Amino acid sequence: MHALPNAASTEARLWTAVLGECTVTGLREASVSDVDQELQARLDAAYDEHGVDRSLIRACLAQSPSERLADLEAQLRFFERVRRVSEPSHDRLPSHPEDAG
Numbered sequence: 118m119h120a121l122p123n124a125a126s127t128e129a130r131l132w133t134a135v136l137g138e139c140t141v142t143g144l145r146e147a148s149v150s151d152v153d154q155e156l157q158a159r160l161d162a163a164y165d166e167h168g169v170d171r172s173l174i175r176a177c178l179a180q181s182p183s184e185r186l187a188d189l190e191a192q193l194r195f196f197e198r199v200r201r202v203s204e205p206s207h208d209r210l211p212s213h214p215e216d217a218g
Contacts, residue, residue, distance in 0.1 A: 163172055177185065 164170055180188070
């Protein structure tokens with residue numbers, strides 16, 4: 118098995134998907150080697166040779182530019198809040214309306 122980032126969670130999801138497909142298609146007695154081969158094929162398709170998770174790229178490309186921008190703005194707001202919380206001064210008012218609640 119590859120030493121990939123988040124491989125354990127990806128592997129668990131793929132095992133669930135493969136076993137679910139075997140049950141749905143009537144292949145109730147799939148051998149472990151068949152499942153391992155299918156799992157390895159899916160992992161190879163999900164990651165490139167450098168360990169980059171291609172599904173994240175596909176998910177980003179599936180979004181419209183405005184959706185990507187909205188996600189980026191939400192991430193920026195999150196990191197601004199984290200930075201403010203980690204600063205020592207607590208007597209400041211929130212600079213963003215969403216931070217007030």
